[in-house]
């Protein structure tokens with residue numbers, strides 16, 4: 423593994439009796455796009471604020487390129503930030519908002535050139551003289567993004583930058599952030615509690631729960647090989663199947679809805695279920711099966727299954743009808759240790 427560029431060593435943070443972060447260790451590579459993902463209150467924003475220098479850790483330290491920056495103030499870290507609480511200046515124009523952070527760093531004409539360049543990058547040239555109240559939510563976010571990028575930061579820190587936007591604008595800005603990340607080549611760390619956002623944008627996802635990092639991996643790794651029922655459940659849809667009484671230490675099996683394979687009714691190895699719910703989802707159908715194989719599955723259990731529209735016709739899927747399916751071993755995720763299946 424490459425050595426970390428931005429590294430977090432044994433970081434802990436409390437607010438009074440409340441633990442916000444516990445024993446956080448993280449190596450982020452240069453030019454990497456990292457998403458901090460986890461349920462509300464797990465410590466994502468606190469970690470980002472400590473990276474930014476806006477919050478002080480109780481314990482641990484931060485290094486960038488091997489240099490200790492734990493005590494370096496926020497303004498000296500050369501990090502671009504886009505925090506929810508960092509609103510735009512309402513009385514300044516788009517250009518002035520973008521130029522604000524540059525005023526003590528560059529000459530007037532350098533600032534003008536830089537602002538022109540950034541306006542082009544975030545496609546706001548025509549809005550340059552408007553004030554924030556004259557812009558849509560998505561445009562305001564783009565101004566905030568341009569402002570964060572203005573002084574070519576080494577690292578870009580984004581705290582839920584897309585959370586206030588509607589679905590279409592969100593997807594567009596997602597692509598824009600990824601494009602700018604590649605174009606500028608900075609290291610980007612983004613907080614989100616949206617798993618789809620993390621899966622589509624990140625090089626690696628840092629999954630957090632209850633003040634700790636619980637898994638670090640590529641989107642594919644955390645989705646296909648979650649290391650705990652919590653991660654399996656938090657990232658993507660999943661059904662858990664208990665093979666016996668959990669207290670006896672039997673494994674829990676998990677399966678993604680798109681991996682359940684329907685087979686013909688006379689298939690010798692098939693398992694059976696009754697279709698209890700059918701939901702149309704545009705690109706596919708999602709259904710809930712009540713499992714019937716009680717010798718294997720002693721408890722009444724349900725399985726979520728995603729099926730393309732064509733398969734709904736082929737297998738003649740109807741509510742309260744019996745269907746036959748297979749679970750292929752390569753698609754079954756197995757957890758040998760019992761841990762809480764918490765949903766964020």
Ligand SMILES: Nc1ncnc2c1ncn2[C@@H]1O[C@H](COP(=O)(O)OP(=O)(O)OP(=O)(O)O)[C@@H](O)[C@H]1O
Pocket residue numbers: 437440441442460461462463464465466467468469615
């Ligand atoms: N300034 C503060 N004072 C007291 N407690 C705080 C403060 N900031 C955070 N906390 C607590 O620390 C824990 C972690 O909060 P944090 O905001 O980092 O979580 P988060 O994962 O970013 O949550 P969300 O997704 O809801 O923004 C929470 O229990 C929160 O209540």
